[in-house]
Amino acid sequence: MDEDIEEIKRRKLEQLQQQYGAQAQAAQQEQARAEYEAKKQAILRQILTPEARERLNTLRMTKPDLVASVEAQLVALAQSGRLTTKIDDAKLKALLLQLQPKKREMQIKRV
Numbered sequence: 001m002d003e004d005i006e007e008i009k010r011r012k013l014e015q016l017q018q019q020y021g022a023q024a025q026a027a028q029q030e031q032a033r034a035e036y037e038a039k040k041q042a043i044l045r046q047i048l049t050p051e052a053r054e055r056l057n058t059l060r061m062t063k064p065d066l067v068a069s070v071e072a073q074l075v076a077l078a079q080s081g082r083l084t085t086k087i088d089d090a091k092l093k094a095l096l097l098q099l100q101p102k103k104r105e106m107q108i109k110r111v
Contacts, residue, residue, distance in 0.1 A: 040075055047078045051089040059096070070099060 044053060060067040070092075077083045087095075 040071060043075050043078050044071060047074060047083055047087055048092070049086050049088045052087055052092040055089055055092055066096070066100065070096065073099075 044056075048056070056067055056070065074083075074087070
């Protein structure tokens, strides 16, 4: 009987340790993601004018994938030192037009 109780206690302890380990790992991942996001936002504040940042934030509501891609590219360019000036709204607009997938026109022909 004592052996069964000890076995149950041991299993429960292992289960709690696994749960704690998973929670700790999730917390570390969340902290790393938050740090990356903070660094990214700091870099974007340095390389984008307020109007360009506002345009990206507005566009994020409708096309979050496109905005994430543009932000990643801009951060990479800034970190590699290939950006020499701030990106204003007009430059950002041109960049977004280049990166946006081409729309396919649909024509309906009635016979």
